[in-house]
Amino acid sequence: MKLSPIAVQLYTVREALANDFTGVVKKIAEFGYLGVETANFPGTTPKQAAQLFKDLGLTVCSAHAPLPIGPQKNEVLDLAATLNCSRVICPALDRAYYSRVDQVHRACDLINEANQVAIENGLSLGVHNHWWEYEPVEDQYPYEIMMERLDPSVFMEIDVYWVRVAGFNPVEIVEKWGQRAPLLHIKDGTALPGLPHLAVGEGIIDIAGVIEAGKGVTEWLIVELDECETDM
Numbered sequence: 001m002k003l004s005p006i007a008v009q010l011y012t013v014r015e016a017l018a019n020d021f022t023g024v025v026k027k028i029a030e031f032g033y034l035g036v037e038t039a040n041f042p043g044t045t046p047k048q049a050a051q052l053f054k055d056l057g058l059t060v061c062s063a064h065a066p067l068p069i070g071p072q073k074n075e076v077l078d079l080a081a082t083l084n085c086s087r088v089i090c091p092a093l094d095r096a097y098y099s100r101v102d103q104v105h106r107a108c109d110l111i112n113e114a115n116q117v118a119i120e121n122g123l124s125l126g127v128h129n130h131w132w133e134y135e136p137v138e139d140q141y142p143y144e145i146m147m148e149r150l151d152p153s154v155f156m157e158i159d160v161y162w163v164r165v166a167g168f169n170p171v172e173i174v175e176k177w178g179q180r181a182p183l184l185h186i187k188d189g190t191a192l193p194g195l196p197h198l199a200v201g202e203g204i205i206d207i208a209g210v211i212e213a214g215k216g217v218t219e220w221l222i223v224e225l226d227e228c229e230t231d232m
Helices: 010-019 021-031 046-056 070-083 101-120 142-149 160-165 170-180 207-213
Strands: 006-009 035-038 059-064 087-090 124-128 155-159 183-186 220-223
Touching: 006 010, 006 059, 010 021, 010 035, 021 046, 035 046, 035 220, 046 059, 046 070, 059 070, 059 220, 070 087, 087 101, 101 124, 101 142, 142 170, 155 160, 155 170, 160 170, 160 183, 170 207, 183 207
Parallel strands: 006 035, 006 220, 035 059, 059 087, 087 124, 124 155, 155 183, 183 220
Antiparallel strands: none
């Protein structure tokens, strides 16, 4: 089975980046990663980072950023242009949006509004999940509401670990989202809240099953660890 290219979410190595952004990104390229997903730019600027990525042959597969609406609109659009990146991803909305069904509806409205801005500027907008999108609210699951209310052009970046923390089978969720989930966040661990993550392959997540479920759809497998029991 031919694997999708593998990137790393730079949030994973945020502390190391703050000390030596250039050196850490060079190591990432040496390890064999083909792409990066950006979050913040400790110790550098988006312009400097973009040049570094280009020099090392690393594709910026996506960028985590605020929704491109309101006062942050131009900042987000400029970031995407600087990074030569066509995919912008909302890393998370305030968890309060998932406390009531009407608030989930409001979240979808905001995302759809931002999506229209993205489309008008030649970008694709995605949403990254945590566990709360997969926990019931008023006898409904937020992710199912999102499937119905979000414009079909909004894509999902499924974080398979948080899906498992919420009690769902990531393989089934990847299959359920289908063509709407071209990016997967790959992380591993015990899936017990509050415990550090483990290196991919050392936890309970069915990584091979996830990859198989996304076959023909997944464009990037993006490794991310929030915090780990071993060296990041």
